[in-house]
Structures are given as C-alpha cells and as structure tokens.
Amino acid sequence: MKNNFRSPHLFWWLIIPGGIGLIFLLGHYPNVIPFQYLGGFGASSSWFALKNHILLLVVFWSIVIAHGYEAIIARRICQKLNLDQKSTLLWMIQTFILGFPSLKKLKGQKHRYE
Known part of the structure; x- marks a missing residue:
C-alpha cells in the first residue's frame, strides 16, 4: 500500500514543540530554567x-486541547x-504535536487523492 504520510518542514518541528515545551516549563517548572x-x-x-503564572497555565492547556481537537x-x-491505520495514526500523532502545519499538509493530501 502506498505511504500517504507527509511531514511539514523541519522549521515547524523546531519551533512548535520548542515553544510548547518552553510554555510548559515556564508555567509548571520555572525553577529548572537557567534564566x-x-x-x-x-x-x-x-x-x-x-x-503571569496563571496565564501561562491557561495558554498551555488551551494549546493541548486545541491540538487534541486538530x-x-x-x-x-x-x-x-x-x-490505512498506520498512516492515520502517524497523521494524528503529528497533528497533535504540530497542530495546524500538519493539518494543512493533510488537507493538501486530500486535494491530491480525490
């Protein structure tokens, strides 16, 4: 079966998880960051x-909920x-981590295979 999985540019893999990780650390464990x-x-x-501790927590959990919905x-x-199930699982995991860039890539797949 043809592999229907595509990954966004490396830029998104660096920026989005890094930013989410930073927000998580600032909100939950700010003492581990060497400011x-x-x-x-x-x-x-x-x-x-x-x-803005509470704001960081709200932003982090909002991101998690939004990425789950995506x-x-x-x-x-x-x-x-x-x-197939493997491609679907890969798309879901990637979209949960990256959010919109992955979803945009998947919608591009839709136009290509319809």
Whole structure:
C-alpha cells in the first residue's frame, strides 16, 4: 500500500514543540530554567513566569486541547480519504504535536487523492 504520510518542514518541528515545551516549563517548572544565562530573554521570561503564572497555565492547556481537537479532525479527514491505520495514526500523532502545519499538509493530501 502506498505511504500517504507527509511531514511539514523541519522549521515547524523546531519551533512548535520548542515553544510548547518552553510554555510548559515556564508555567509548571520555572525553577529548572537557567534564566541568568539567557540574557534579556531570560529576564523577560523570568518576569513573565512570576507575574503571569496563571496565564501561562491557561495558554498551555488551551494549546493541548486545541491540538487534541486538530488530531481528531485529522482522523476524520484520514477516514474520508480511506487511508490505512498506520498512516492515520502517524497523521494524528503529528497533528497533535504540530497542530495546524500538519493539518494543512493533510488537507493538501486530500486535494491530491480525490
């Protein structure tokens, strides 16, 4: 069976998980981040973690919920395209991690195989 899985550019794999990881650490474990070695970014991140702790938690969990919903949408699109289980699982995992760039790539697949 033909492999129907495509991955977005490496740029998205670096930016999105890195940003989500940073928001997670700032909201849940700010004491593990060495702010003093990060210059201006560290000072502003430290201030943001101290002053806006609840906002960081809300943003993080909103991202998780949104990416979960996008993964469900990816599953529905894969079902409409009659993709095999392996491809569907890969699309769902990738969409949960990356969100919109993966979903956009999957919708491009839709136009190609209809």
